[in-house]
Amino acid sequence: MPDRIRVRTRVNDAEVEFLCESRQSLLEVLRDVLGLTGAKEGCNDGNCGACTVIMDGRTVNSCLVLAVEAEGRSITTIEGLASAEGLHPLQQIFLDEVALQCGFCTPGVILSAKALLDREPRADEARIRCWMGGNLCRCTGYDKIVRAVLRAGEAMRKGAS
Amino acid sequence: MTITADQENQGPGQLRVVGTRAARHDAVDKVTGRAQFGADVYMAGLLHGKFLRSPYAHARIRSIDTRKAEALPGVKAVATAGDFPIVQKQPIEFAQSVRGSRITAEVILAHERVMYVGHAVAAVAATSFHIAEEAARLIEVDYEVLPAILSIEDALKEGAPFLHESMTTQFRVDRFGRGEDTGVKSNIADHIQLKSGDLEQGFREAEVTVEREFFTQTVHQGYIEPFSSTAYWAPDGHVTIWTTTQGIFNVRSSTAEIIGVPESMVKVIPMEVGGGFGGKGTFYLDPVAAVLSKKTGHPVKIVMTRKEVFEGTGPGSASHMRVKMGADRSGRITAAKFYLAYEAGAFPGSAVAGGATTGTGQYNIENFQIDGYDVVVNKQKAQGYRAPGQSQANFAIETVVDELAEKLGMDPLDLRLKNVVQEGDRMPSGVPYPRVGLKEIEEAMKAHPHYSAPLEGPNRGRGIAVAFRWQGGQGSPATINVNSNGTISLITGSVDLSGTRTTVAMQAAEVLGLSIDDVVSTVGDTDSVGVSGGTGGSRVTFDTGLAAIAAAEEVKRQMSARAAQLWELQPEDVEFRDGIFTCTKNPADRMTFKELARRLGSTGGLITCSVYAPTTGVGPIFAGNIVDVAVDLETGKVDILRFTSFIDAGRAVHPGFVEGQMQGSTAQGIGWALSEEFFYTENGTVANSSFLDYRMPTSSDLPMIDTVIIEVPNPRHPFGLRGVGEVAAVPPLAALANAIYRAAGIRVTRLPMSPGNILEALEEKSAQR
Numbered sequence: 001m002p003d004r005i006r007v008r009t010r011v012n013d014a015e016v017e018f019l020c021e022s023r024q025s026l027l028e029v030l031r032d033v034l035g036l037t038g039a040k041e042g043c044n045d046g047n048c049g050a051c052t053v054i055m056d057g058r059t060v061n062s063c064l065v066l067a068v069e070a071e072g073r074s075i076t077t078i079e080g081l082a083s084a085e086g087l088h089p090l091q092q093i094f095l096d097e098v099a100l101q102c103g104f105c106t107p108g109v110i111l112s113a114k115a116l117l118d119r120e121p122r123a124d125e126a127r128i129r130c131w132m133g134g135n136l137c138r139c140t141g142y143d144k145i146v147r148a149v150l151r152a153g154e155a156m157r158k159g160a161s
Numbered sequence: 162m163t164i165t166a167d168q169e170n171q172g173p174g175q176l177r178v179v180g181t182r183a184a185r186h187d188a189v190d191k192v193t194g195r196a197q198f199g200a201d202v203y204m205a206g207l208l209h210g211k212f213l214r215s216p217y218a219h220a221r222i223r224s225i226d227t228r229k230a231e232a233l234p235g236v237k238a239v240a241t242a243g244d245f246p247i248v249q250k251q252p253i254e255f256a257q258s259v260r261g262s263r264i265t266a267e268v269i270l271a272h273e274r275v276m277y278v279g280h281a282v283a284a285v286a287a288t289s290f291h292i293a294e295e296a297a298r299l300i301e302v303d304y305e306v307l308p309a310i311l312s313i314e315d316a317l318k319e320g321a322p323f324l325h326e327s328m329t330t331q332f333r334v335d336r337f338g339r340g341e342d343t344g345v346k347s348n349i350a351d352h353i354q355l356k357s358g359d360l361e362q363g364f365r366e367a368e369v370t371v372e373r374e375f376f377t378q379t380v381h382q383g384y385i386e387p388f389s390s391t392a393y394w395a396p397d398g399h400v401t402i403w404t405t406t407q408g409i410f411n412v413r414s415s416t417a418e419i420i421g422v423p424e425s426m427v428k429v430i431p432m433e434v435g436g437g438f439g440g441k442g443t444f445y446l447d448p449v450a451a452v453l454s455k456k457t458g459h460p461v462k463i464v465m466t467r468k469e470v471f472e473g474t475g476p477g478s479a480s481h482m483r484v485k486m487g488a489d490r491s492g493r494i495t496a497a498k499f500y501l502a503y504e505a506g507a508f509p510g511s512a513v514a515g516g517a518t519t520g521t522g523q524y525n526i527e528n529f530q531i532d533g534y535d536v537v538v539n540k541q542k543a544q545g546y547r548a549p550g551q552s553q554a555n556f557a558i559e560t561v562v563d564e565l566a567e568k569l570g571m572d573p574l575d576l577r578l579k580n581v582v583q584e585g586d587r588m589p590s591g592v593p594y595p596r597v598g599l600k601e602i603e604e605a606m607k608a609h610p611h612y613s614a615p616l617e618g619p620n621r622g623r624g625i626a627v628a629f630r631w632q633g634g635q636g637s638p639a640t641i642n643v644n645s646n647g648t649i650s651l652i653t654g655s656v657d658l659s660g661t662r663t664t665v666a667m668q669a670a671e672v673l674g675l676s677i678d679d680v681v682s683t684v685g686d687t688d689s690v691g692v693s694g695g696t697g698g699s700r701v702t703f704d705t706g707l708a709a710i711a712a713a714e715e716v717k718r719q720m721s722a723r724a725a726q727l728w729e730l731q732p733e734d735v736e737f738r739d740g741i742f743t744c745t746k747n748p749a750d751r752m753t754f755k756e757l758a759r760r761l762g763s764t765g766g767l768i769t770c771s772v773y774a775p776t777t778g779v780g781p782i783f784a785g786n787i788v789d790v791a792v793d794l795e796t797g798k799v800d801i802l803r804f805t806s807f808i809d810a811g812r813a814v815h816p817g818f819v820e821g822q823m824q825g826s827t828a829q830g831i832g833w834a835l836s837e838e839f840f841y842t843e844n845g846t847v848a849n850s851s852f853l854d855y856r857m858p859t860s861s862d863l864p865m866i867d868t869v870i871i872e873v874p875n876p877r878h879p880f881g882l883r884g885v886g887e888v889a890a891v892p893p894l895a896a897l898a899n900a901i902y903r904a905a906g907i908r909v910t911r912l913p914m915s916p917g918n919i920l921e922a923l924e925e926k927s928a929q930r
Contacts, residue, residue, distance in 0.1 A: 021291075023291060031200075031201075032203075035203075036194075037194070037197075037200075037201040037203075038193070038194020038195070039194070040198070040200075040385075040386065040435070041200065041387070041464070042385040042386065042387065042435075042467065042852075043467035043851065043852050044466060044467065045467065045851055045852075045853075047467075047851060047852035047853045048385055048467075048852050050385055050386075077194065078192075078193065078194030079193070079194050079195075081193070082193050087189070087192065087193070091192040091193065092192075094188075094192050095184065095185070095188040095189065095192055096184075097817075098182070098185070098660075098817040098818060098820075098821055100188065100191055100192065101436075101658075101659040101660065101821055101825065102384075102385075102386070102433070102434060102435050102436045102658060102659060103187065103188075103190075103191030103192075103196050103433065103435070104198060104384075104385045104386045104433075104435025104436060105385050105435075106191050106192060107192075107194040110192060125865075128860070129860045129861045129863075130860075130861050132859075132860040132861075133859045133860055133861040134859075135860070136385055136852060136857060136859060137385070137860075138382075138383045138384055138385055138436050138438070138825070138828075138829070138857065139436055139659060139821070139825045140821055140824060140825050140828075141821075141824035141825045141826075141827055141828030141829075141863060141866050142824075142828065142859075142860040142863055143820075143824045143863075143865050143866045144817075144820070144821060144824065145860070146860060146865070147865075
């Protein structure tokens with residue numbers, strides 16, 4: 001059994017400590033060690049975006065981040081978006097606009113959209129299509145996803161003002 | 162946009178639930194990351210499985226030495242095909258009546274020969290997948306490399322070696338019929354032939370003819386969730402399987418046969434499915450996980466890597482087609498001759514029959530001959546891909562029809578309307594069409610602002626295509642439990658790929674006068690629900706919907722009897738309308754569904770109704786596309802400027818879902834047309850087995866996809882609906898090819914119409930000048 005390394009990090013606003021092997025990815029630890037299975041493995045080589053999480057405000061493919069690199073970081077996964085008050089506006093609008101079908105890419109898509117809208121709440125269609133280019137969806141043809149992100153941007157701007 | 166024809170023929174009264182945009186039952190779980198997909202199964206003592214796969218396209222397995230792998234710390238077991246009892250008991254047979262689980266077993270683990278690069282040879286179970294991966298590499302296989310056949314052309318060449326010495330061509334004239342054995346040894350597994358009229362006479366009547374040859378590439382369904390399965394073989398012999406599949410009962414019966422246990426000993430639990438598109442209509446992991454579990458006493462989970470998905474699962478067939486069609490001066494299509502050869506992969510079973518029986522189905526053609534050939538080659542065994550076999554065939558036919566229109570100087574939609582099939586006309590198989598909406602689609606296309614919008618700018622063009630597909634066709638069970646608060650739980654047996662729990666529940670709610678929120682809709686496991694067909698063929702909302710309606714009708718009947726009991730009347734004196742039971746003798750006696758539900762406990766107990774709705778057969782459905790493109794003559798890149806997809810949904814149960822099916826279908830069609838492709842090396846290796854290199858459309862490649870839903874009610878369904886899951890994936894290939902012709906003057910007959918192939922076609926064109 002290879003030596004395990006202790007890592008201290010923040011996940012969804014809570015202090016988290018885990019042990020991992022040096023070869024384990026952040027995705028593997030989120031799923032297999034921390035039980036956060038909302039991050040999905042679609043390719044394990046950074047091409048599909050199903051494992052997208054937000055690390056220190058930036059989206060990362062968690063399959064391409066080593067678990068040991070999480071030391072001292074702050075990570076948001078899909079499980080951290082809804083609160084006791086209810087769904088995040090993006091989640092609610094994805095639901096209202098039928099912006100999902102099988103739902104496998106959805107956690108990554110929503111986190112990717114959140115990272116965009118958090119920094120560019122006025123992102124237009126072209127910007128959204130470009131930004132979301134790293135999140136493959138095979139079911140929707142992206143139409144309803146792009147519309148949902150546009151609407152969420154509007155809703156989040158209104159909510160903020 | 163929704164256009165409804167035949168308002169009066171929409172089923173009983175005004176619909177309240179069917180036709181609305183109800184919230185999905187699984188949506189909250191899916192936006193919060195809590196939905197459980199196949200790989201999300203964890204349990205105590207779980208082991209991880211990994212495969213060793215063949216590096217050769219064709220080789221004899223002389224021996225497999227697993228000792229080094231077994232010696233690695235953490236390795237618990239190794240399995241090979243020899244561990245499948247079916248492999249020990251039966252040889253592979255190729256007559257259509259006996260194909261089935263034996264071939265499936267051979268695809269899952271190679272026995273004496275590997276038949277393609279990526280063919281699984283052995284599997285390891287270990288305490289972590291890293292260890293299992295290391296161990297798989299330590300398995301030593303001694304191969305005798307054999308010559309490989311990697312294309313249809315090579316497979317059909319005079320003197321080509323036979324892939325299977327015992328295989329002879331099966332001939333049939335009906336898609337679903339059993340073939341006759343021709344006794345002819347060949348790499349052609351199946352030959353399907355459809356004929357009508359007098360072909361030569363038809364071509365004599367033609368004023369113009371067009372003859373073209375087409376090649377289409379191997380493509381993948383591209384579901385984002387890789388295959389995964391977890392199995393536990395309990396000490397008492399019960400096998401439980403948690404899996405991602407389009408058909409739990411198929412996994413149950415076939416796995417049971419392969420691992421040699423009665424199917425009653427196998428329980429299959431459907432997990433959420435991260436996309437299937439036909440690819441998950443078969444399975445690769447479950448029997449292996451089961452056998453590894455038996456050997457170790459632990460549950461075993463296997464999750465494919467993306468590379469394994471590309472190399473080791475069934476893609477959509479590559480094809481070679483030839484079309485000759487003729488039309489007279491008026492635009493009437495007088496004759497069609499259609500040759501299709503599809504790559505089956507290493508074992509019989511491409512979807513060539515799907516192409517042969519539908520390709521010309523948009524047109525009334527008196528004289529035709531269609532010959533479809535299923536050809537084995539040393540590649541992955543092909544699998545269905547959204548309207549299996551039809552996109553290829555439609556690409557060929559719709560391109561040729563476009564050329565006929567051009568030669569006749571006719572508008573391509575006018576030519577299609579001239580030959581449009583309507584009720585009473587015959588499908589290529591000879592079966593008459595019931596009421597269908599193709600004419601309405603074509604008229605809507607013609608009237609749509611997109612069709613007449615000016616196209617400004619250089620090298621821009623507009624193309625159209627229409628397509629025919631079947632939907633439905635398997636029996637389904639449904640159970641409804643009435644709760645004491647007047648809500649119901651609905652349990653069905655075909656897995657939900659994209660919202661069918663909701664669309665089926667909407668139909669039950671409609672019958673019972675309930676709101677969609679009053680229905681909890683679940684897909685059961687194989688121990689808790691009756692045998693149901695798999696999810697495919699655009700069938701679940703239609704077939705399972707019929708079962709839900711029948712179960713709801715039975716609930717209505719039993720509830721009416723209870724109301725009669727309370728009112729001391731006969732059941733026929735009770736009328737049920739809009740959720741209210743009324744006494745016909747004394748209309749002041751009324752109870753809502755919920756009020757009556759509260760009184761079930763005191764009138765004989767709560768109500769459970771189970772029905773099995775047998776299939777009502779397959780029904781036709783049509784779609785059409787209008788697309789505008791710009792072709793960059795320098796780079797060969799095609800940009801899609803505008804896309805409008807049309808469908809006759811019969812009745813859109815949930816318009817948002819129908820739009821979603823159309824948009825997703827279109828995106829897959831666009832990928833097939835423009836960018837997706839398996840590159841095989843000379844030795845048969847898939848050289849681009851990653852998403853990056855396979856090139857599925859991303860959000861930045863596509864425009865918005867506009868949808869027009871036509872509603873010409875399906876006479877075979879109480880609410881008039883048709884299954885919409887696939888047909889819209891068929892026409893984009895030809896619509897884009899036709900648009901590219903108008904933009905750049907080139908007829909591309911080899912897919913994909915990628916920049917390289919477009920440039921080549923442009924160069925050919927300028928060389929001809």
